[in-house]
Amino acid sequence: MSTKTSLTGFHCPICREFVPDPTKSADPEKWAEYFPKNLVVEFIIDNGGYSALKHCKPCRNDNEEEEANEMCRTCMEPLCKMCAKYHKRGTVTKHHDVIPLHEFEKLVHGGQQEMVCERHNSRPFEVFCYDHKTTCCILCSIDEHKLCRHKDTIENEAHLIEKGGEDDVLLSEIENIYQNLHEFKSLQEKNRTKIEDKADEITEETKKIRQQIVEKLDSLENEHLEKLAKAMKSARKAMDENMEFLSDLLDLSNHCKKTLQNAKTTKYCLNYVHSFHQVRKQVKRLKSTKISLKEIDISVKFTDIFRQFIGSDQWSSLSHREKSKQLSIRVNPQSKLN
Incomplete structure (x- = not known):
């Protein structure tokens, strides 16, 4: 059991990376349930290993075998060059995250963990809700955030953050x-x-x-x-x-x-x-x-100090006092964050 004043997270027993508390309301013993998933590893496991990355999935759906060269991380589908070309042109899929297949394979070892919606079959986060200041998937946007008035795409929010220099302000903070x-x-x-x-x-x-x-x-x-x-x-x-x-x-x-x-x-x-x-x-x-x-009689009377010393149950009077001094993080006067 930890003796920390408050639990803010812990160090991974394997890689020693610090893992923040996934949620304030979660029992520390259940933190593992809230860890982000590595969709790359999950995809390979669910599809029978690395062989699932060899052929284009849309082509296989038409009983054709074409070598996969790229990977759509939004759809989690390996694509050949032709399918990747039309995937990037499609109205629905033009904003999908399509990367070269070799870069996708690198994500198996030390790649960033995917942030996906656990409630809706690991759908990618595509919407940012300004009312709740959180990212969500399309279905969450329609369901949980249907009453929220201020929503936008992740891409637009990223553009606003970068344009306003809020990331630099946050880094400074x-x-x-x-x-x-x-x-x-x-x-x-x-x-x-x-x-x-x-x-x-x-x-x-x-x-x-x-x-x-x-x-x-x-x-x-x-x-x-x-x-x-x-x-x-x-x-x-x-x-x-x-x-x-x-x-x-x-x-x-x-x-x-x-x-x-x-x-x-x-x-x-x-x-x-x-x-x-x-x-x-x-x-x-x-x-x-x-x-x-x-x-002749010989007698002795030992001084009382010896009897007191022998009868004493302690060496000294040792005191231990503990006090806490409250500290506050000094606010950067140049910070503009809310």
């Missing part, structure tokens, strides 16, 4: 419109480049901020872990010193125990009495020793 549109497109391209550059700038700034955040987080993490290591070192030292003191007390207690047990087994009174009282003094010392148990 088209050139003026083209220049305006080209300027508008250039402005739009500049605006697109501007927003693309801005997006690149924001992207680079975003990456820079992210790098700064990563570097800052790394620095804060290292500082935090260094403080933790120092705290652990201090706590470990205090506990190690207290454990060493308790180990000494344990060794003294064990020494007292062994000394008294040895004295009891020797049965030597002097040694027994001396050891007893020495141990007694040490036990008294043990009992009076002040013993403390080191309890």
Whole structure:
């Protein structure tokens, strides 16, 4: 589906030529139904191929075979030289479009598409209606345009257009419109480049901020872990010193125990009495020793900014505003077209 503001046509998927919208009221999916027909191709298909162009059709109608040299595009009939001569002299057919056959054959490849009436079996347009400013066939002129008061032949209208120089005025107007549109497109391209550059700038700034955040987080993490290591070192030292003191007390207690047990087994009174009282003094010392148990707790309180950052659901507040500026095609003051 196209995202254009309005559909004015499309590019042919085969030749890439721009095809204007055939009618404003038609569904884009049905545009193909409104394409002009190439009557040259249609004639060749309907008449069995290029062989239909070899012989004069009026002569074949009289059971004669004459080589065709020319083609009446109005009647869509190949003609021999003689038939073409009288065709151009006939009162009804003297204004028909008769061209050399080789030129007609060229129209198969890249020739202009024929403008014909779809309502009346592809009859050529021969009348111009000034009331509706449109071309039509003879039957349309009698039927749809019977009440129109201003009508003339296509040839006379072409003569009036050329004589009045209206085609040159229209070409000038088209050139003026083209220049305006080209300027508008250039402005739009500049605006697109501007927003693309801005997006690149924001992207680079975003990456820079992210790098700064990563570097800052790394620095804060290292500082935090260094403080933790120092705290652990201090706590470990205090506990190690207290454990060493308790180990000494344990060794003294064990020494007292062994000394008294040895004295009891020797049965030597002097040694027994001396050891007893020495141990007694040490036990008294043990009992009076002040013993403390080191309890060290390490805790951390992370700053609120980290929790806010982790809980954030967006990187930034990004706004996108769009506005339209109405432009008008500057009118050529020399234009005389209505």
